[in-house]
Amino acid sequence: MRPLSLWPVVVIILLGVLIAREPRLQRVDDVLLYWFMANAVSELQPAAVTLVEVGRDDSPTTSERKPAPKGAAAQRSFSPLELALFLQAALDFQPAVIGFEPILIWRERDKDQEQLFTDQAMRVPKLLVAMELGGKGPRDLKVDDIPTLPQVTGERGHLAEFTGVSHRPGDDIRLISTPGFINLPNDRSDRIRVPMLLEYRGEIVPSFPLQAIMLWLRATPADIRIELGSHILLPNGWRIPLHRDGTTKVNPAAARSVRRLTLNQLLLAAQERSSHSPPTMDLTSLKGQIILLRLADDPLQPPNIFSTAIATVQSNAYLRAVPWFYDWLIILLAAAAAPWLERISKSTSLLVALALSAGYGLLALSLLESNRIWLPTFLPLALLWTLILVRLFVSPAPLASRQ
16 A cells, blocks of 8 residues: 655645744634624624714715825814714713714814814713824824823733824813824734724823723723733723734624714704704613714725724623634644545545535534634635645545556
């Protein structure tokens, strides 16, 4: 009998180790996870966050009509009067937190309206405004002017680091609000991964969604305990799973639990409330919630990503990972199967691979829907089809067929 070749085993082990250890290849698994979640039947209870989206019909005076360059801050010019009307309408429903995802930078011709916005902003219980970190520049802030998180353990070298502030509101707004950093580094964020922590001049600062949760829980930075690579512990006992780069995986299904309104709908509801007219929609549930304002056609970030992250935390709807040794178990199984494939025909091996791929995909989808457990998909499928390609194009025919 012809001795079995060992080189496919070596190839599979090396490829498996590369996929398991290379972050850029692991990102492929995030793409597959997003696709699986988009096709999973999973519904969550309504979250305590409402997204008010401003489209061009809602805000015809929005100044920028062309999409901003990729990587720029989400800064669109609203007039202070427009945002004062939004705050006035939102405050009628007594939210706990009101946040702005666009960076509030006034146009020169609107400076005379600034006091109108400030008067309404001072009535907000907790006001969250967007800022963007970057390199050193004239808009920088001292570390003492930014809420930092003191109780942090673990290695910090994997966090996104910044030395300055690239875009922020003026000091008049900053002094009556709390900053939320909207940075989404390309290598640390995508449709299901959102930064929770960033590093600013050696200190750890909360990102926009984490700061929103802290304000909603009335938690101070000293109340937050962080173990990098493990979790963020909130004062009410909630744990946010945390990767070593300061990101967490959000549940795409949580986006469907976020209430979405247009600005016109909110203004109409506030008008009906003040005039005691029959409401066209019931917005009493906004009391005690987080209300976020964002641009519906903002091309600079994935749609609904911050509110989805907040809803994931509020619903405790995290996707649970399998144990750390699962990847290595898959690698060993694939390596053990490599010599066995030489004993079967090429057509049989192809049919087996198709059946295993379909079965594994159905199993992964079933676990997602039932228990929110995610089976890594890219690694086993990559190893499986590498084996099949080797069998089809490199390995000789099985001994039985040649006899």
